[in-house]
Amino acid sequence: MGKIDPRVIKTRSKLKKAFLTLLSTHKLTEMNVKDLTQTADVTRGTFYLHYKDKETFIKIMMEELINEYFDTVIFNVALDDDKEELQPVLSLVHTFEYVGERPDFFTVLLKENDALVYQTAFSNQLFAYIQQHQAKNSDLSESKVPKELLMSFLTYGLLGYIDSWLVNGKIYANHFMATNLQKMLDSALIKEAGLESFFVTDATEVENVVR
Structure with a gap:
């Protein structure tokens, strides 16, 4: 190129x-x-x-920002010290750092009816990383959690939590928000889906991170 x-x-x-x-x-x-x-x-x-036109520009911008978000918050972690076997994890601290720099984008993503297609794109990309994470754990292949329930819980839970932070003027520090969100994600649904290790407070503090 x-x-x-x-x-x-x-x-x-x-x-x-x-x-x-x-x-x-x-x-x-x-x-x-x-x-x-x-x-x-x-x-x-x-x-x-x-x-070509305004609609094309907006589509490109929204998709670019979604991709930029995941490029920022997804880290690959080596399995059992094996650098050839990697699984993705999502850093919550990096999430709040990115949101702090792009607050209006996330407000639009959550609240605008015209952004519903981008909410779906966000959810699908999140699910793709979740599938990659789950694929590295063979004992989780029989998970009974329906995709639609899992993604509704994660997408709207994550975006709603972010929205509350923005509405209240980002009065809490990134690490505080990330730590408390990780505690909230310690649910039966997350455990059933085998995602206890997918959401991490700060990926840079996780051993065997490969960027």
């Missing part, structure tokens, strides 16, 4: 920052190209050189 022109990277970065800024005052359907280009300080022509 050829090297991307730095000017392209700079323009896309400016538009992404504009998108995140506008999320605090605009619903997804209310956002328009004029607002985006004025906030990013680029021309309409420049916008259309990079994106």
Whole structure:
């Protein structure tokens, strides 16, 4: 793959920052190209050189932010000191660090009807990592927890907990929020699904982390 022109990277970065800024005052359907280009300080022509239309741009931004979140919070941990056998874990401290930097994105993800498709994408990606984690534990293959119940509990539980933190002005520290969420996740449902070791307070403190 050829090297991307730095000017392209700079323009896309400016538009992404504009998108995140506008999320605090605009619903997804209310956002328009004029607002985006004025906030990013680029021309309409420049916008259309990079994106087909507003809908395509929003889709790309939302999917990019979801992928960025998981790239930030998922760590691979070696099994039994075997660097060839890895399982993913989700760092709750890194979750709250990322949310603190992108609060409006998570508010939109949780509360906007127009973001339901992205909630589903978020849930599906979370479930994919859960499946990878479970696959490394052969004795859990007979888990009786239905996917829809597990993912409803995890997705809305996680996003709801995050929303409460944001609504209250992030008055508690990242580590405090992560530690207490991990305690709340110590439930029969999580144990039945074999996910006690999937959610960790801080992945950087876990032994045998491989990034």
